[in-house]
Amino acid sequence: MKSPFRPDVVPNAGILDDHKPLIRSLERRGLIRGGLSLGALVMLSGCDLDRPESVESALLAIGRFNDGVQALLFDPNKLAPTYPASMILRPPKFNAYYDVVDVKPVSDATWRLELSGLIAERRPWTLPQLQALPQTSMVIKHICVEGWSYIGGWTGVPLRAFLERIGADLRAKYVAFKTTDDYPSSIDMATALHPQTLLALKYGDDSLADPFGYPVRLRMATKLGYKNPKWITAIEVTNTYPGGYWEAKGFPWFAGI
Amino acid sequence: MKQVKAETSSKPAQSGRRLHPLPVRIMHWINAVVMLVMITSGWGIYDDDVIIRGFHFSQFWRLGDWAAWSLNWHFAGMWFLTVNGLIYLVYGFATGRLREKLLPIRPAEVVQTIIDTLHFKIAHDDITVYNAVQKLLYIVVIFAGVSQVVTGVAIWKPIQFSGLVSLLGGFQTARALHFAGMAVIVGFLIVHVALALLVPKTLGAMVTGGPRLDPRGRAREGHAI
Numbered sequence: 136m137k138s139p140f141r142p143d144v145v146p147n148a149g150i151l152d153d154h155k156p157l158i159r160s161l162e163r164r165g166l167i168r169g170g171l172s173l174g175a176l177v178m179l180s181g182c183d184l185d186r187p188e189s190v191e192s193a194l195l196a197i198g199r200f201n202d203g204v205q206a207l208l209f210d211p212n213k214l215a216p217t218y219p220a221s222m223i224l225r226p227p228k229f230n231a232y233y234d235v236v237d238v239k240p241v242s243d244a245t246w247r248l249e250l251s252g253l254i255a256e257r258r259p260w261t262l263p264q265l266q267a268l269p270q271t272s273m274v275i276k277h278i279c280v281e282g283w284s285y286i287g288g289w290t291g292v293p294l295r296a297f298l299e300r301i302g303a304d305l306r307a308k309y310v311a312f313k314t315t316d317d318y319p320s321s322i323d324m325a326t327a328l329h330p331q332t333l334l335a336l337k338y339g340d341d342s343l344a345d346p347f348g349y350p351v352r353l354r355m356a357t358k359l360g361y362k363n364p365k366w367i368t369a370i371e372v373t374n375t376y377p378g379g380y381w382e383a384k385g386f387p388w389f390a391g392i
Numbered sequence: 393m394k395q396v397k398a399e400t401s402s403k404p405a406q407s408g409r410r411l412h413p414l415p416v417r418i419m420h421w422i423n424a425v426v427m428l429v430m431i432t433s434g435w436g437i438y439d440d441d442v443i444i445r446g447f448h449f450s451q452f453w454r455l456g457d458w459a460a461w462s463l464n465w466h467f468a469g470m471w472f473l474t475v476n477g478l479i480y481l482v483y484g485f486a487t488g489r490l491r492e493k494l495l496p497i498r499p500a501e502v503v504q505t506i507i508d509t510l511h512f513k514i515a516h517d518d519i520t521v522y523n524a525v526q527k528l529l530y531i532v533v534i535f536a537g538v539s540q541v542v543t544g545v546a547i548w549k550p551i552q553f554s555g556l557v558s559l560l561g562g563f564q565t566a567r568a569l570h571f572a573g574m575a576v577i578v579g580f581l582i583v584h585v586a587l588a589l590l591v592p593k594t595l596g597a598m599v600t601g602g603p604r605l606d607p608r609g610r611a612r613e614g615h616a617i
Contacts, residue, residue: 186461194461197468208552215551216558276563278550280463281441284563357551385460387467392551 195385202389209391211325215356218274223288223339229346230279230360231316232380240345241315241366248351252311252371255302262350266336268292268300273331278392279360289354290337295328303372311377312353313369320364321377322355323389331356334367359390411520411602416489419480420598426476427577429455429469430540434574436462443571470548474541481534490534494527502528516591520603533580536573543570 229235247259272290298305305328311321326332335354336342343349348365355363361381371377382388412420436454456462484490501524508514509525522530542556546566550557560566588595597603 186457191461194464194468197471198464201467205549208549210552213552213554216554276550278563279441281459282437282443282567283441381460385464387463392549 198387201387205389205391206323206325209323209325209357211329213357215275215331218276218286220274220288220339222286223274224285225339226344227287227338227347228277228283228285231365232318233316235346238346239315241349243350246350246368248367249313249369250301250371251369252373253304253307254370254372257301262336265292265334265351269296270336271333272337273333273354273356275331275354275356277360277363280386280390287354288339289333289335290340291333291335291351291354293330294332294334294353295330297334298327298372307372308374309372309377311371311373312364312367313371314364315366315368318364318380319377320353320362320379321388322353322358322362326355326357326391329355329357357391359392361386362390408604408606410604411597414601415483416480417598417601419476419483422472422476423480426469426472427581429465430473431574431578431581433462433465433469437466438571443568467548470541470544473537477537477541481538493522494531497524497527497531514587514590516594519591519594519597520605529580529583533577533584536576536580540570540573540577543567543573546570 231238243262246262248261248265249259250257269292270290271293272288274286274288276284277287278284294310298310303310305324307324309321310324310327311319313319322332332353332355335348335352336350338344338347343352348367351367352365353363353367362379376388379388432453432455435449436456437459439448439454440459442448451457454462455465481490505523505525543560543566546553546556546560547563547570550563550566557563557566560569588598593602
Protein backbone atom coordinates (compact mmCIF):
# COMPACT_ATOMS: atom_id res chain seq x y z
CA MET A 136 0.00 0.00 0.00
CA LYS A 137 1.22 3.47 -0.92
CA SER A 138 2.06 5.60 2.06
CA PRO A 139 -0.35 8.55 2.45
CA PHE A 140 2.70 10.71 3.17
CA ARG A 141 4.37 10.01 -0.15
CA PRO A 142 3.74 12.77 -2.68
CA ASP A 143 1.97 11.83 -5.92
CA VAL A 144 4.57 13.63 -8.00
CA VAL A 145 8.14 12.77 -6.99
CA PRO A 146 10.78 15.46 -7.68
CA ASN A 147 13.54 14.65 -10.16
CA ALA A 148 16.21 12.67 -8.26
CA GLY A 149 18.85 14.40 -10.40
CA ILE A 150 18.45 17.51 -8.25
CA LEU A 151 20.08 15.66 -5.38
CA ASP A 152 23.07 14.70 -7.50
CA ASP A 153 23.45 18.22 -8.89
CA HIS A 154 23.67 19.75 -5.43
CA LYS A 155 25.49 16.98 -3.63
CA PRO A 156 28.54 19.10 -2.56
CA LEU A 157 26.26 21.86 -1.26
CA ILE A 158 24.09 19.46 0.70
CA ARG A 159 27.11 17.75 2.19
CA SER A 160 28.71 21.05 3.23
CA LEU A 161 25.46 22.22 4.81
CA GLU A 162 25.23 19.06 6.86
CA ARG A 163 28.82 19.36 8.01
CA ARG A 164 28.44 23.02 8.88
CA GLY A 165 25.23 22.27 10.71
CA LEU A 166 26.88 19.52 12.69
CA ILE A 167 29.77 21.75 13.74
CA ARG A 168 27.44 24.59 14.58
CA GLY A 169 25.11 22.30 16.48
CA GLY A 170 27.98 20.78 18.42
CA LEU A 171 29.39 24.17 19.29
CA SER A 172 26.09 25.63 20.47
CA LEU A 173 25.38 22.51 22.49
CA GLY A 174 28.75 23.01 24.19
CA ALA A 175 28.06 26.69 24.71
CA LEU A 176 24.63 25.85 26.05
CA VAL A 177 26.11 23.54 28.66
CA MET A 178 28.67 26.18 29.70
CA LEU A 179 26.17 29.02 29.84
CA SER A 180 23.56 26.84 31.56
CA GLY A 181 20.82 27.59 29.10
CA CYS A 182 21.40 31.31 28.51
CA ASP A 183 20.76 31.01 24.80
CA LEU A 184 17.42 29.32 25.31
CA ASP A 185 16.09 31.69 27.92
CA ARG A 186 17.39 34.94 26.58
CA PRO A 187 17.47 35.59 22.84
CA GLU A 188 19.55 38.61 21.87
CA SER A 189 16.53 40.74 20.96
CA VAL A 190 14.91 40.10 24.34
CA GLU A 191 18.18 40.84 26.09
CA SER A 192 18.68 44.16 24.32
CA ALA A 193 15.06 45.16 24.97
CA LEU A 194 15.47 44.39 28.67
CA LEU A 195 18.75 46.31 28.79
CA ALA A 196 17.11 49.30 27.06
CA ILE A 197 14.36 49.34 29.70
CA GLY A 198 17.11 48.95 32.30
CA ARG A 199 18.79 52.14 31.04
CA PHE A 200 15.42 53.90 31.17
CA ASN A 201 15.03 52.64 34.75
CA ASP A 202 18.48 54.02 35.61
CA GLY A 203 17.23 57.43 34.43
CA VAL A 204 14.04 57.14 36.46
CA GLN A 205 16.05 56.13 39.51
CA ALA A 206 18.34 59.13 39.09
CA LEU A 207 15.21 61.34 39.04
CA LEU A 208 13.78 59.61 42.12
CA PHE A 209 17.06 60.04 44.00
CA ASP A 210 16.72 62.86 46.49
CA PRO A 211 20.21 64.14 47.36
CA ASN A 212 18.94 65.53 50.65
CA LYS A 213 16.95 62.49 51.75
CA LEU A 214 18.73 60.65 54.54
CA ALA A 215 18.40 56.92 55.06
CA PRO A 216 17.08 55.86 58.48
CA THR A 217 19.86 55.28 61.02
CA TYR A 218 19.88 52.89 63.95
CA PRO A 219 21.39 52.71 67.45
CA ALA A 220 24.91 51.25 67.70
CA SER A 221 23.49 48.37 69.76
CA MET A 222 21.82 47.02 66.60
CA ILE A 223 25.09 46.64 64.65
CA LEU A 224 25.61 43.07 63.46
CA ARG A 225 29.08 41.73 64.40
CA PRO A 226 30.77 40.59 62.32
CA PRO A 227 29.00 41.96 59.22
CA LYS A 228 27.69 39.59 56.58
CA PHE A 229 30.31 38.55 54.03
CA ASN A 230 29.24 38.50 50.41
CA ALA A 231 31.27 38.49 47.19
CA TYR A 232 31.39 36.66 43.89
CA TYR A 233 33.78 34.20 45.57
CA ASP A 234 33.96 32.44 48.91
CA VAL A 235 35.30 34.09 52.07
CA VAL A 236 38.29 31.67 52.16
CA ASP A 237 39.44 33.14 48.84
CA VAL A 238 39.77 36.67 50.25
CA LYS A 239 43.28 38.06 49.60
CA PRO A 240 44.22 40.38 52.49
CA VAL A 241 45.72 43.73 51.55
CA SER A 242 48.97 44.91 53.19
CA ASP A 243 48.63 48.51 54.37
CA ALA A 244 52.40 49.04 54.02
CA THR A 245 52.23 48.86 50.24
CA TRP A 246 48.64 49.98 49.83
CA ARG A 247 48.05 53.26 48.03
CA LEU A 248 44.87 54.92 46.80
CA GLU A 249 45.54 56.00 43.22
CA LEU A 250 43.57 58.88 41.69
CA SER A 251 42.87 59.59 38.05
CA GLY A 252 40.52 61.38 35.70
CA LEU A 253 38.92 64.77 36.33
CA ILE A 254 40.84 65.40 39.57
CA ALA A 255 43.17 68.37 40.25
CA GLU A 256 45.50 66.73 42.80
CA ARG A 257 46.16 63.22 41.63
CA ARG A 258 48.92 62.18 44.04
CA PRO A 259 48.25 58.77 45.67
CA TRP A 260 47.03 58.59 49.25
CA THR A 261 48.29 56.39 52.08
CA LEU A 262 46.13 54.93 54.83
CA PRO A 263 47.47 57.26 57.60
CA GLN A 264 46.67 60.23 55.37
CA LEU A 265 43.08 59.05 54.98
CA GLN A 266 42.85 58.34 58.72
CA ALA A 267 43.98 61.91 59.42
CA LEU A 268 40.97 63.36 57.56
CA PRO A 269 37.78 64.21 59.54
CA GLN A 270 35.79 61.00 60.07
CA THR A 271 32.03 60.41 60.06
CA SER A 272 30.07 57.46 61.48
CA MET A 273 26.75 56.02 60.39
CA VAL A 274 24.68 53.00 61.44
CA ILE A 275 22.66 52.04 58.38
CA LYS A 276 20.90 49.12 56.80
CA HIS A 277 22.74 47.12 54.15
CA ILE A 278 20.24 45.80 51.60
CA CYS A 279 21.36 43.15 49.15
CA VAL A 280 19.78 42.77 45.71
CA GLU A 281 19.08 39.16 46.74
CA GLY A 282 16.71 40.39 49.44
CA TRP A 283 18.59 39.95 52.72
CA SER A 284 19.56 42.90 54.90
CA TYR A 285 21.45 43.70 58.09
CA ILE A 286 22.37 46.74 60.13
CA GLY A 287 26.01 47.79 60.01
CA GLY A 288 28.02 50.61 61.59
CA TRP A 289 30.60 52.33 59.42
CA THR A 290 33.17 55.06 60.07
CA GLY A 291 35.26 56.83 57.49
CA VAL A 292 35.79 59.83 55.24
CA PRO A 293 32.67 61.21 53.54
CA LEU A 294 33.30 60.73 49.82
CA ARG A 295 32.08 64.28 49.18
CA ALA A 296 34.71 65.74 51.52
CA PHE A 297 37.39 63.59 49.88
CA LEU A 298 36.36 64.57 46.35
CA GLU A 299 36.36 68.25 47.35
CA ARG A 300 39.75 67.85 49.01
CA ILE A 301 41.38 66.35 45.91
CA GLY A 302 39.81 68.93 43.63
CA ALA A 303 37.59 66.54 41.71
CA ASP A 304 35.23 67.94 39.08
CA LEU A 305 31.95 67.59 40.98
CA ARG A 306 29.97 68.18 37.79
CA ALA A 307 31.37 65.01 36.24
CA LYS A 308 28.93 62.15 35.75
CA TYR A 309 30.65 59.19 37.35
CA VAL A 310 32.96 58.15 40.14
CA ALA A 311 34.62 54.81 39.37
CA PHE A 312 36.49 52.43 41.65
CA LYS A 313 39.09 49.72 41.15
CA THR A 314 39.77 47.05 43.75
CA THR A 315 42.26 44.31 44.54
CA ASP A 316 39.63 41.63 43.94
CA ASP A 317 38.96 42.67 40.32
CA TYR A 318 35.58 44.12 41.18
CA PRO A 319 35.38 47.38 39.26
CA SER A 320 32.41 49.53 40.20
CA SER A 321 31.01 52.97 39.51
CA ILE A 322 28.35 55.32 40.84
CA ASP A 323 26.64 58.54 39.80
CA MET A 324 28.05 61.82 41.10
CA ALA A 325 24.82 62.71 42.96
CA THR A 326 25.15 59.59 45.11
CA ALA A 327 28.90 60.16 45.53
CA LEU A 328 28.07 63.54 47.08
CA HIS A 329 25.32 62.18 49.38
CA PRO A 330 26.09 62.72 53.09
CA GLN A 331 25.70 58.97 53.77
CA THR A 332 28.33 57.91 51.23
CA LEU A 333 31.59 57.04 52.98
CA LEU A 334 35.04 55.79 52.17
CA ALA A 335 34.75 53.47 55.16
CA LEU A 336 37.85 52.68 57.23
CA LYS A 337 36.16 51.16 60.28
CA TYR A 338 33.33 48.82 61.17
CA GLY A 339 31.89 49.79 64.52
CA ASP A 340 34.93 51.06 66.40
CA ASP A 341 37.48 48.66 64.90
CA SER A 342 39.33 48.95 61.62
CA LEU A 343 37.79 46.90 58.83
CA ALA A 344 38.47 43.19 59.01
CA ASP A 345 40.14 41.66 55.94
CA PRO A 346 37.01 40.03 54.48
CA PHE A 347 35.12 43.33 54.62
CA GLY A 348 37.51 45.46 52.60
CA TYR A 349 40.55 46.47 54.70
CA PRO A 350 41.90 49.09 54.41
CA VAL A 351 39.23 51.07 52.50
CA ARG A 352 35.84 50.25 51.07
CA LEU A 353 32.82 52.19 49.89
CA ARG A 354 29.62 52.27 51.97
CA MET A 355 26.50 54.01 50.70
CA ALA A 356 23.16 54.09 52.50
CA THR A 357 21.32 54.77 49.25
CA LYS A 358 22.42 51.88 47.04
CA LEU A 359 22.17 48.10 47.00
CA GLY A 360 25.01 46.09 48.53
CA TYR A 361 26.69 45.10 45.27
CA LYS A 362 27.42 48.76 44.49
CA ASN A 363 29.82 48.95 47.46
CA PRO A 364 33.31 47.84 46.35
CA LYS A 365 35.82 46.62 48.95
CA TRP A 366 39.67 46.82 49.00
CA ILE A 367 39.59 50.00 46.90
CA THR A 368 42.91 50.85 45.20
CA ALA A 369 41.92 53.52 42.70
CA ILE A 370 39.29 56.22 42.21
CA GLU A 371 38.57 57.86 38.88
CA VAL A 372 36.25 60.79 38.18
CA THR A 373 34.97 60.59 34.62
CA ASN A 374 32.23 61.40 32.15
CA THR A 375 32.63 58.08 30.34
CA TYR A 376 30.39 55.29 31.60
CA PRO A 377 32.70 52.96 33.54
CA GLY A 378 30.30 50.04 34.20
CA GLY A 379 31.13 47.44 36.80
CA TYR A 380 31.58 43.77 37.61
CA TRP A 381 27.91 42.80 38.01
CA GLU A 382 26.71 45.40 35.54
CA ALA A 383 28.72 43.64 32.82
CA LYS A 384 26.83 40.44 33.69
CA GLY A 385 23.40 42.05 33.45
CA PHE A 386 22.58 43.63 36.81
CA PRO A 387 21.25 47.21 36.70
CA TRP A 388 23.84 49.98 37.08
CA PHE A 389 22.08 52.63 39.17
CA ALA A 390 20.80 50.20 41.84
CA GLY A 391 19.53 52.97 44.09
CA ILE A 392 17.28 52.17 47.03
CA MET B 393 -29.95 30.31 43.78
CA LYS B 394 -32.19 32.68 41.92
CA GLN B 395 -31.28 33.27 38.33
CA VAL B 396 -31.90 36.62 36.79
CA LYS B 397 -33.48 35.75 33.49
CA ALA B 398 -32.42 37.70 30.48
CA GLU B 399 -35.03 40.11 29.23
CA THR B 400 -36.20 40.36 25.68
CA SER B 401 -35.24 43.59 24.06
CA SER B 402 -36.97 45.19 21.12
CA LYS B 403 -33.74 46.72 19.89
CA PRO B 404 -31.74 44.89 17.25
CA ALA B 405 -29.10 42.59 18.65
CA GLN B 406 -26.32 44.36 16.79
CA SER B 407 -26.52 47.50 18.93
CA GLY B 408 -25.67 47.88 22.59
CA ARG B 409 -22.40 47.45 24.42
CA ARG B 410 -20.85 44.06 24.87
CA LEU B 411 -20.20 42.29 28.17
CA HIS B 412 -16.48 43.00 27.80
CA PRO B 413 -15.87 46.19 25.80
CA LEU B 414 -12.72 46.23 23.66
CA PRO B 415 -10.62 48.28 26.15
CA VAL B 416 -11.38 45.74 28.90
CA ARG B 417 -10.33 42.84 26.68
CA ILE B 418 -7.09 44.54 25.66
CA MET B 419 -6.25 45.41 29.25
CA HIS B 420 -7.20 41.90 30.42
CA TRP B 421 -4.81 40.16 28.03
CA ILE B 422 -1.99 42.64 28.59
CA ASN B 423 -2.45 42.02 32.29
CA ALA B 424 -2.52 38.25 31.79
CA VAL B 425 0.86 38.27 30.05
CA VAL B 426 2.43 40.85 32.37
CA MET B 427 1.19 39.06 35.50
CA LEU B 428 2.82 35.84 34.32
CA VAL B 429 6.03 37.73 33.62
CA MET B 430 5.96 39.37 37.06
CA ILE B 431 5.12 36.14 38.90
CA THR B 432 7.69 33.92 37.20
CA SER B 433 10.48 36.54 37.21
CA GLY B 434 9.64 37.23 40.86
CA TRP B 435 10.21 33.53 41.57
CA GLY B 436 13.65 33.85 39.99
CA ILE B 437 14.50 36.79 42.28
CA TYR B 438 13.01 35.03 45.31
CA ASP B 439 15.20 32.01 44.83
CA ASP B 440 18.43 33.90 45.57
CA ASP B 441 17.38 34.46 49.16
CA VAL B 442 14.29 32.48 50.10
CA ILE B 443 11.70 33.77 52.57
CA ILE B 444 10.38 30.32 53.46
CA ARG B 445 13.32 28.10 54.36
CA GLY B 446 13.63 25.13 52.04
CA PHE B 447 10.97 26.46 49.67
CA HIS B 448 12.35 27.03 46.18
CA PHE B 449 10.96 27.46 42.71
CA SER B 450 12.62 25.17 40.22
CA GLN B 451 14.33 26.69 37.18
CA PHE B 452 11.47 25.51 34.97
CA TRP B 453 9.09 27.98 36.61
CA ARG B 454 11.49 30.91 36.70
CA LEU B 455 11.70 33.61 34.03
CA GLY B 456 15.31 34.61 33.50
CA ASP B 457 18.16 32.11 33.48
CA TRP B 458 19.60 33.64 36.67
CA ALA B 459 18.76 36.36 39.16
CA ALA B 460 20.06 39.34 37.14
CA TRP B 461 17.77 38.55 34.23
CA SER B 462 14.82 37.70 36.46
CA LEU B 463 15.37 41.12 37.99
CA ASN B 464 15.54 42.77 34.56
CA TRP B 465 12.31 41.08 33.51
CA HIS B 466 10.68 42.17 36.76
CA PHE B 467 11.83 45.79 36.46
CA ALA B 468 10.63 45.90 32.84
CA GLY B 469 7.28 44.25 33.57
CA MET B 470 6.54 46.57 36.48
CA TRP B 471 5.90 49.52 34.15
CA PHE B 472 3.41 47.57 32.05
CA LEU B 473 1.67 46.18 35.12
CA THR B 474 1.38 49.57 36.81
CA VAL B 475 0.37 51.62 33.77
CA ASN B 476 -2.10 48.99 32.51
CA GLY B 477 -3.50 48.58 36.03
CA LEU B 478 -3.91 52.32 36.52
CA ILE B 479 -5.73 52.72 33.19
CA TYR B 480 -7.96 49.77 34.13
CA LEU B 481 -8.90 51.31 37.47
CA VAL B 482 -9.53 54.77 35.97
CA TYR B 483 -11.62 53.16 33.21
CA GLY B 484 -13.46 50.95 35.70
CA PHE B 485 -14.38 53.82 37.97
CA ALA B 486 -15.12 56.32 35.20
CA THR B 487 -17.46 54.01 33.25
CA GLY B 488 -19.01 52.57 36.38
CA ARG B 489 -18.05 49.06 35.26
CA LEU B 490 -16.37 48.14 38.55
CA ARG B 491 -19.41 49.15 40.59
CA GLU B 492 -21.86 47.59 38.14
CA LYS B 493 -20.04 44.25 38.00
CA LEU B 494 -18.65 43.90 41.50
CA LEU B 495 -21.15 45.60 43.82
CA PRO B 496 -23.05 45.01 45.96
CA ILE B 497 -21.77 41.88 47.69
CA ARG B 498 -24.13 40.45 50.28
CA PRO B 499 -22.58 38.10 52.86
CA ALA B 500 -25.64 35.82 52.70
CA GLU B 501 -25.14 35.44 48.95
CA VAL B 502 -21.46 34.61 49.46
CA VAL B 503 -22.44 31.82 51.90
CA GLN B 504 -25.18 30.56 49.57
CA THR B 505 -22.83 30.52 46.57
CA ILE B 506 -20.23 28.58 48.51
CA ILE B 507 -22.85 26.02 49.58
CA ASP B 508 -24.11 25.72 46.00
CA THR B 509 -20.57 25.33 44.69
CA LEU B 510 -19.83 22.59 47.21
CA HIS B 511 -22.91 20.79 45.82
CA PHE B 512 -21.51 21.30 42.30
CA LYS B 513 -24.36 23.64 41.46
CA ILE B 514 -22.37 26.31 39.72
CA ALA B 515 -24.79 28.59 37.91
CA HIS B 516 -23.29 29.94 34.75
CA ASP B 517 -26.16 30.23 32.28
CA ASP B 518 -25.75 33.98 32.27
CA ILE B 519 -22.08 34.92 32.25
CA THR B 520 -22.91 38.63 32.37
CA VAL B 521 -23.83 38.47 36.05
CA TYR B 522 -21.16 37.55 38.58
CA ASN B 523 -22.15 35.60 41.66
CA ALA B 524 -21.18 36.89 45.09
CA VAL B 525 -18.05 34.72 45.34
CA GLN B 526 -16.88 35.83 41.91
CA LYS B 527 -17.37 39.46 42.89
CA LEU B 528 -15.45 38.90 46.10
CA LEU B 529 -12.57 37.17 44.28
CA TYR B 530 -12.31 39.91 41.67
CA ILE B 531 -12.25 42.60 44.36
CA VAL B 532 -9.62 40.65 46.33
CA VAL B 533 -7.38 40.24 43.29
CA ILE B 534 -7.71 43.92 42.33
CA PHE B 535 -6.66 44.88 45.85
CA ALA B 536 -3.84 42.32 45.71
CA GLY B 537 -2.63 43.88 42.45
CA VAL B 538 -2.64 47.37 43.95
CA SER B 539 -0.95 46.02 47.06
CA GLN B 540 1.78 44.41 44.93
CA VAL B 541 2.56 47.77 43.34
CA VAL B 542 2.69 49.48 46.75
CA THR B 543 4.86 46.81 48.44
CA GLY B 544 6.91 46.56 45.25
CA VAL B 545 7.68 50.30 45.30
CA ALA B 546 8.59 49.94 48.99
CA ILE B 547 11.18 47.21 48.41
CA TRP B 548 12.42 48.81 45.18
CA LYS B 549 13.12 52.17 46.87
CA PRO B 550 13.21 51.53 50.63
CA ILE B 551 15.27 54.68 51.29
CA GLN B 552 13.56 57.13 48.94
CA PHE B 553 10.18 55.88 50.25
CA SER B 554 11.34 55.10 53.79
CA GLY B 555 8.06 56.43 55.20
CA LEU B 556 6.11 53.85 53.21
CA VAL B 557 8.48 51.10 54.37
CA SER B 558 8.02 51.93 58.05
CA LEU B 559 4.26 52.09 57.46
CA LEU B 560 4.47 48.53 56.12
CA GLY B 561 6.50 47.41 59.13
CA GLY B 562 10.05 47.51 57.76
CA PHE B 563 11.90 46.26 54.71
CA GLN B 564 11.74 42.54 55.44
CA THR B 565 8.03 42.75 56.31
CA ALA B 566 7.35 44.64 53.09
CA ARG B 567 9.24 41.92 51.24
CA ALA B 568 7.17 39.20 52.92
CA LEU B 569 3.97 41.12 52.09
CA HIS B 570 5.10 41.32 48.46
CA PHE B 571 5.56 37.55 48.50
CA ALA B 572 2.16 37.02 50.16
CA GLY B 573 0.51 39.23 47.55
CA MET B 574 2.01 37.01 44.86
CA ALA B 575 0.55 33.95 46.62
CA VAL B 576 -2.91 35.54 46.66
CA ILE B 577 -2.71 36.37 42.95
CA VAL B 578 -1.45 32.89 42.05
CA GLY B 579 -4.28 31.37 44.11
CA PHE B 580 -6.77 33.54 42.25
CA LEU B 581 -5.16 32.64 38.93
CA ILE B 582 -5.58 28.91 39.53
CA VAL B 583 -9.30 29.25 40.36
CA HIS B 584 -9.85 31.83 37.60
CA VAL B 585 -8.23 29.75 34.86
CA ALA B 586 -9.84 26.51 36.07
CA LEU B 587 -13.32 28.07 35.98
CA ALA B 588 -12.69 29.70 32.61
CA LEU B 589 -11.76 26.29 31.21
CA LEU B 590 -14.82 24.68 32.85
CA VAL B 591 -17.09 27.29 31.29
CA PRO B 592 -15.28 27.98 27.97
CA LYS B 593 -17.80 30.58 26.82
CA THR B 594 -16.36 32.95 29.45
CA LEU B 595 -12.98 32.55 27.79
CA GLY B 596 -14.52 33.22 24.38
CA ALA B 597 -16.27 36.29 25.75
CA MET B 598 -12.93 37.76 26.85
CA VAL B 599 -11.75 37.37 23.25
CA THR B 600 -14.80 38.38 21.22
CA GLY B 601 -16.49 40.64 23.73
CA GLY B 602 -19.30 38.27 24.65
CA PRO B 603 -23.03 38.89 24.59
CA ARG B 604 -24.48 42.33 24.00
CA LEU B 605 -26.12 43.89 27.03
CA ASP B 606 -29.41 45.65 27.58
CA PRO B 607 -29.31 49.09 29.21
CA ARG B 608 -29.46 47.45 32.66
CA GLY B 609 -26.23 45.65 31.96
CA ARG B 610 -27.83 42.22 31.60
CA ALA B 611 -27.62 39.82 28.71
CA ARG B 612 -30.23 40.00 26.01
CA GLU B 613 -32.16 36.81 25.36
CA GLY B 614 -30.45 34.47 22.99
CA HIS B 615 -27.14 36.16 23.36
CA ALA B 616 -25.88 34.66 26.57
CA ILE B 617 -23.13 32.89 24.68
